[in-house]
Amino acid sequence: MSHRPIILGIVGDSAAGKTTLTRGIAQVLGENDVTVICTDDYHRYDRKQRAELGISALHPDCNYLDIIQQHLSLLRTGQPILKPIYNHSSGTFDPPEYIKPKRFVIVEGLLGYATRGMRDSYDVKVYLAPPEDLRHTWKINRDTRKRGYTREQVIKQIQQRESDSEAFIRPQRQWADVVVSFYPPSDNLTQDELLLAVRLVLRPTIPHPDFSSIIGDGEHAGGAVRLGLDRDMGKPVDVMEIDAHATAEQVRDLERSLCQEVPYLGQFCSLEGNPGIGKLIGTTGETLQSYPLAITQLLITYHMLKAANVSANVA
């Protein structure tokens, strides 16, 4: 295994699901082996200053991108950082914290792929792109429940930030090895809000597992799992889709092929061996298991473990 930390980037707009996916992957990799960094901590201005200056947190000028890049380089070589802390409850900064990277580092945030230097620091790059109406619903629910905003304030903020989302956030999709889009099975968001299908765009920037041996003719498990070719931001890509209501049985072959290629994976993150995979907590505290989420977590973990092996072999 590698002697330097393996770094995963998870980038996407506000409330695109970065923290949720990060937590799931950390659970699969083993929380004792994972350091999580959220780049919200590198905001240049606190909430009051941003309002006074009329700048959004999505703007590169509102973030210390140079320090994120510096910290990424340090983390990649196993060195500690003194990380700032942005407190979403108070809207101000807390005292910084000393962080020594563990075996795996997950860096999640708004502008993680904004500069070449930042992009070169990751072993695996993921971009989260849910449909905008779903992201808005997630943002309204999360910011009113956890960040002290009213519904009207969140809606206004989404509108005010749209031009920055378009200019600075969404273009980063082009740098991702995997683009993840969870989406509702129908237009009706009120039914089974947590049970979502997933569309995984697999760019040829890293070697993906060969799913074609399972999904030979483009469909598997009665159509619950589909594989095809497409273009994303003008470039050819593979696309895998998994239905919202896919069952453990239907995704088992995918899981097996991931675990076979990286035998180490199966030890601690098979669906059977780790019942926490794909688990989601609903708004009323109920727990659900989503197999599209489970396969997404396993695929990203697969890439992390592969990167760890490659890096150990060249060390």
Ligand SMILES: Nc1ncnc2c1ncn2[C@@H]1O[C@H](COP(=O)(O)OP(=O)(O)OP(=O)(O)O)[C@@H](O)[C@H]1O
């Ligand atoms: N895969 C998912 N399935 C169901 N709900 C999800 C999923 N991902 C995110 N959500 C919902 O969206 C909300 C926002 O997600 P999360 O906090 O992970 O976003 P984020 O990208 O980290 O946001 P921010 O950058 O603003 O901190 C969560 O509280 C959760 O309710």
Ligand SMILES: O=C(CO)[C@H](O)[C@H](O)COP(=O)(O)O
């Ligand atoms: O886009 C965001 C990512 O989480 C937040 O809006 C940003 O970090 C500022 O946080 P807050 O709204 O709590 O002041």
